[in-house]
Amino acid sequence: MSIESAPAHAIEPTLKARVDRAAYLAGLLKSRPELSAELAELQGVRDRALAIAQELAIPTTRDEEWRFTDLSSLVQINFQPIHDQPTISFAQIESFILPEAVNSRLVFVNGIYAPDLSAVDDLPEGVLVGNLSAGIQLIPSLQNYLAKQQGSEEVFTVLNTASLIDAAIVHVPKNQEVETPIQLLFVSTSGDTATISHPRCLVIAESGSSLTLIEEYVTIADGGYFTNAVTEIAIAENAQVSHTRVQREGETAFHIGKTVVSQARDSRYTCNAISLGAKISRHNLEVYQTGEQTQTTLNGLTMINGEQVGDTHSKIAFTKPYGTSDQVQKCIVGDRAHAIFNGKVSVPQAAQLTNAAQLSRNLLLSPRARVDTKPQLEITADNVKCAHGATVSQLEDDEVFYLQSRGLNQEEARKLLTYAFAIEIINHIPVASLKANLTTTIRTQQL
Amino acid sequence: MINENSEVILSVKDLTADVGDTQILKGLNLEIKAGEIHAIMGPNGSGKSTFSKILAGHPAYKVTAGEVTFRGQNLLEMEPDDRAKSGVFLAFQYPLEIPGVSNLDFLRVSYNAKRKQEGLEELDSFDFDELVRTKLDLLKMDAAFLSRSVNEGFSGGEKKRNEILQMALLEPKLGILDEIDSGLDIDALKIVANGVNQLRKFDNAILMITHYQRLLDYIVPDFVHVMEGGRILTTGGKELAFELEARGYEWVREEEAAEVAR
Known part of the structure; x- marks a missing residue:
């Protein structure tokens, strides 16, 4: 694929960026992998996305939604889908498998299901945890959900949908409680060439059901790659989903991820989103409450350093009365890294008696670290409670001195204080081994 | 426990120090030997607390002249954590809260x-x-x-007890107690003082900073120093504290002025 660039003198800079980035997106669409014959009935889903995508471009920092996250370095790279899927041994990914989910896990390599690395024997009958072809065969309603969520016309989401060749499908039938956590592990293996993959998850929790989901993005190679992930979660009345999303991509990777959740009446959704890796990462987390008395809890932690950019854009949209949301986003930023948080909360007239709370807390570890945090409350209902707050702080000399006076050296003192800031979020993770693993990661992180 | 032949734990000579552009210590001299308990008393702003923080190595203060020797080592060249590991312990007047770290892990x-x-x-x-x-x-x-976060939500008395608990674990050669009595009711004061007394040994020493004579009823000093204007004006035995309590700091200033006049 080549990117054509017009002579600089001929075209306005704004226009030039637009042209380049549309061409770039077109290039990605052109090289997307073919759909296999057994999934032929999904061709329409891909085609619809393609038609939308052809009108779009990779955003620039002039787009309000991408103001702080500059994708210039991404569009410099000619990403290609992987042609020869490498053979991965279990030993290579064993350390990522959660002991609690050893028989309730799906592993995807570069976005493609790896049956030899997956095992789902521990799940109750009637619960489907499988790839897209299993989903097509066993879930008649699948097409009612796939790419049907609000916000599915956003550029990276349509790129993902237009490139659809596989997906992780989780379907929990009515009133079924699944106690075993379900792990969806996405492994990248990029080597010599820069590769792109489009991981996709569709989670359907039927009414009265409950499940615990662990979605994780990791790498076993240090090459540059681009993960463009989309996870759709549909939660029916009275159902409950606990979702932990861990992003620890390689340090030269790009990660753009979308999580979109619809919540029917009386449902509960918790998301613990941990973002540690990638050169540039973006998580779009969108929750649409479609029924009354719905509860949403979002806990987020971004911990970055070097020259990393870590961006979280969240949106909680209330539509009916008595909804609640509780959101805490923490960012720990070292070196010259840059964290972004934009938290939208939409409370229309119909959503009376909403109770929404949002807190953005940020810790800057170096003078050149940067954070941009913005609550964005759109409230038209008059009888609601919506609280929000943002703090930006540094490690205080007095705190470091207190620990030093107890024998910890300066680095250990700073690490302990940083860990103390982060641990509140990690403590929400419902799977002990993952909690312990992340605790160690954070405790030993180089600052 | 005064014993002339004991090891010198701390020796401070002509110490001057600044915070920002303000000189806080203006030529302080002090010698503490093993087994001794010293108390520094003085009005607000006399430099007592600053002195204790300088001994522990707080980065906000700049030593401009003088020497501090701790068991033969140049204390001023050491990082705060090295001072701690070598046996200097500061019990903070306002211990910090560290939410998220359990007291047990911290200890x-x-x-x-x-x-x-x-x-x-x-x-x-x-x-x-x-x-x-x-x-x-x-x-x-x-x-x-032990399972609570360090000092988080602790009462004043609990925080001070927690400081002395740390001291009991670390067994310092020099324990510096910065207003360990502030914010304590009489029962808590007795418990804290009793804890400190039990940590006394022939080979360690204690330096107390306090406003009030009351503390000295429970931890009885061998020496009382009166500090004012960044220097030690006068030194005496424990009876000096009673005199101060009765006559106030003004009396010391007058004595000093008379001394200078002579």
Whole structure:
């Protein structure tokens, strides 16, 4: 694929960026992998996305939604889908498998299901945890959900949908409680060439059901790659989903991820989103409450350093009365890294008696670290409670001195204080081994 | 416990120090030997607390002249953590809260830092747990303290007891108690003082900073120093504290002025 660039003198800079980035997106669409014959009935889903995508471009920092996250370095790279899927041994990914989910896990390599690395024997009958072809065969309603969520016309989401060749499908039938956590592990293996993959998850929790989901993005190679992930979660009345999303991509990777959740009446959704890796990462987390008395809890932690950019854009949209949301986003930023948080909360007239709370807390570890945090409350209902707050702080000399006076050296003192800031979020993770693993990661992180 | 032949623990000579552009210490001299208890008293702003923080190595203060020797070593060249590991301990007037870190973990990390310095093996959680429980009794502290975050939501008295618990674990050669009596009711004061007294040994020393004579009823000093304007104006035995209590600091200033006039 080549990117054509017009002579600089001929075209306005704004226009030039637009042209380049549309061409770039077109290039990605052109090289997307073919759909296999057994999934032929999904061709329409891909085609619809393609038609939308052809009108779009990779955003620039002039787009309000991408103001702080500059994708210039991404569009410099000619990403290609992987042609020869490498053979991965279990030993290579064993350390990522959660002991609690050893028989309730799906592993995807570069976005493609790896049956030899997956095992789902521990799940109750009637619960489907499988790839897209299993989903097509066993879930008649699948097409009612796939790419049907609000916000599915956003550029990276349509790129993902237009490139659809596989997906992780989780379907929990009515009133079924699944106690075993379900792990969806996405492994990248990029080597010599820069590769792109489009991981996709569709989670359907039927009414009265409950499940615990662990979605994780990791790498076993240090090459540059681009993960463009989309996870759709549909939660029916009275159902409950606990979702932990861990992003620890390689340090030269790009990660753009979308999580979109619809919540029917009386449902509960918790998301613990941990973002540690990638050169540039973006998580779009969108929750649409479609029924009354719905509860949403979002806990987020971004911990970055070097020259990393870590961006979280969240949106909680209330539509009916008595909804609640509780959101805490923490960012720990070292070196010259840059964290972004934009938290939208939409409370229309119909959503009376909403109770929404949002807190953005940020810790800057170096003078050149940067954070941009913005609550964005759109409230038209008059009888609601919506609280929000943002703090930006540094490690205080007095705190470091207190620990030093107890024998910890300066680095250990700073690490302990940083860990103390982060641990509140990690403590929400419902799977002990993952909690312990992340605790160690954070405790030993180089600052 | 005054013994002329004891090891000199701390020797301070002509110490001057600034915070920002303001000189806080203006030529301070002090010598503390093993086994001794010293008290520094003085009005607000006399430099007492600054002095204690300088000994512990607080980065906000700049030493401009003078010497501080701790057991033969140049203390001023050492990082705060090295001072701690070598046996200097400061009990803070306002101990900091560290939400998210359990008191037990904090105490263990601190204790093991010192063990490591001494070339000893670090204690694992199990052994440390046993050790710390023996020290809790000394301060009449409930084991529930250990699982709470460091100082978070502790009452004034609990914070001070927690400081002395740390001191009991670290067994410093020089314990500096910065207004350990502030914010304590009489019962808590007795418990804290009793804890400190039990930590006294022939080979360690204690330096107390206080406003009030009351503390000295419970931890009886060998020497009382009166500090004013960044210097020690006068030194005496414990009876000096009673005199101060009765006559106020103005009396010391007048004595000093008379001395200078002579």
